[in-house]
Amino acid sequence: MPSTCRSSLRVSPCPVSQPTASATGQRFLLGDGPVRLALANLAGLVFFEATPGGRWKAIDALWTTEPGFTGEVLVRGARLDGPGELGFADADDPLNELRISSSAQTTTIDDRLLLATTAVRVKVAGCYGLQIDAGGRSSIVIFEARPLEDAFAQLERPLKLPAAGSADCPVTPTTESVPFMAGARGEGPVYLAGGGRLSIAGSRQSGGFWFLKNAWVADPSELGPILVRGGRIDAPGDLRFGADPTPHLQLPIRSYTHTSGQPPGWRLFVSYLRPPSPGCYAMQLDTFTASLWLVFDVTP
Numbered sequence: 001m002p003s004t005c006r007s008s009l010r011v012s013p014c015p016v017s018q019p020t021a022s023a024t025g026q027r028f029l030l031g032d033g034p035v036r037l038a039l040a041n042l043a044g045l046v047f048f049e050a051t052p053g054g055r056w057k058a059i060d061a062l063w064t065t066e067p068g069f070t071g072e073v074l075v076r077g078a079r080l081d082g083p084g085e086l087g088f089a090d091a092d093d094p095l096n097e098l099r100i101s102s103s104a105q106t107t108t109i110d111d112r113l114l115l116a117t118t119a120v121r122v123k124v125a126g127c128y129g130l131q132i133d134a135g136g137r138s139s140i141v142i143f144e145a146r147p148l149e150d151a152f153a154q155l156e157r158p159l160k161l162p163a164a165g166s167a168d169c170p171v172t173p174t175t176e177s178v179p180f181m182a183g184a185r186g187e188g189p190v191y192l193a194g195g196g197r198l199s200i201a202g203s204r205q206s207g208g209f210w211f212l213k214n215a216w217v218a219d220p221s222e223l224g225p226i227l228v229r230g231g232r233i234d235a236p237g238d239l240r241f242g243a244d245p246t247p248h249l250q251l252p253i254r255s256y257t258h259t260s261g262q263p264p265g266w267r268l269f270v271s272y273l274r275p276p277s278p279g280c281y282a283m284q285l286d287t288f289t290a291s292l293w294l295v296f297d298v299t300p
Helices: 004-007 148-155
Strands: 028-030 035-038 047-048 055-057 062-065 073-079 086-088 097-101 112-116 120-122 126-134 139-149 190-193 197-199 211-220 226-232 247-250 267-274 279-286 291-299
Touching: 035 112, 035 126, 035 190, 047 148, 073 086, 097 112, 120 126, 120 247, 139 148, 139 247, 148 226
Parallel strands: 047 139, 197 291
Antiparallel strands: 028 035, 035 062, 055 120, 062 112, 073 097, 073 126, 086 120, 126 139, 190 211, 211 267, 226 247, 226 279, 279 291
């Protein structure tokens, strides 16, 4: 990005690019050129998280364009509000610029061609700009980067779990919408993988809570962090999560778990549900755009 552009944009607050909706209306993109970024963002705020293997933090991004685009893409960037570096890809020694070729790309997400899933790398919070040269023109994307912890602080909404009668647990139905996993429950964009009637038989208990290993799946329209909380809805009872049980589960942006047949853009997270006893339970999942609920039954 030219130095004149950097100096002219050193203002407060950060003049972030406004997200635009994709053709399907499900995904929010940054940029107004032929190549646009799909990434977790909240009104121009994007969030970075630590990754193994280096000192640089990752901002996960899907680089997309309209089907039929051909040619080379060049992306460069800089921090605009002070000293700081920006790079791409490797967490230890990032590239100064990102070059993408569209020639061999065939994967589409939300009717857009997926060119790459290369992370943007930064070290500190701040205001950053990208210049994307593609299709004979340049476009500018400006965003404010903050740590992932700031995102979770934005997600917590009042917990409003559905009610259930003592004799009937309104378990969330299964769906065929998850192409690589049968039996997932929910209407999306987040699903309980293999959920529904869960049994504590053969499980173990610690601190008054059972261990039930399970997975959550986010489809390509949900790119952001997810806050999960819950409780028993047919009688008093808590629901906790994780190996060291906590009252909430924070699903980050980057997933390190993958399974056979999982398409690009889908995310999979594995953790523990920790019910204290059999019963009917519900989870509230808060994202940047909405809250949704999943109901499941825990049997002896």
